[in-house]
Amino acid sequence: MESFDGRLVDVCLQAEFLRKTQLSMVETRFGARQLIRFWLRVGDTIYSGAAWGPIAEKVNNLTEGEPVTIVFPLIKKNQFGESEVQFDRFTAVLLKEKQVK
Numbered sequence: 001m002e003s004f005d006g007r008l009v010d011v012c013l014q015a016e017f018l019r020k021t022q023l024s025m026v027e028t029r030f031g032a033r034q035l036i037r038f039w040l041r042v043g044d045t046i047y048s049g050a051a052w053g054p055i056a057e058k059v060n061n062l063t064e065g066e067p068v069t070i071v072f073p074l075i076k077k078n079q080f081g082e083s084e085v086q087f088d089r090f091t092a093v094l095l096k097e098k099q100v101k
Helices: 055-060
Strands: 012-020 024-028 031-042 045-052 067-071 074-077 083-087 092-095
Touching: 031 055, 045 055, 055 083, 055 092
Parallel strands: 045 083
Antiparallel strands: 012 031, 012 067, 024 031, 031 045, 067 092, 074 083
């Protein structure tokens, strides 16, 4: 993922949801949008990320340590050249079903 920049369309990321900030409203050139920042562990690497718009509410409801599957994430380079995961209207976050014994 470190060398990629763009939307992953044929990939589902299996990740552990680590932490999140508070959900906030920000003004963008497209108007007011919800934003939440978060951190994911994919394999042995931790990535920062941001969720914009309606998916930000879904991210806000995730609990720390929860396994998630991410479909159609957007991978961008931040100002330090590091890969960052972004969720937008095309991204889906799937929760792993809890097995009942």
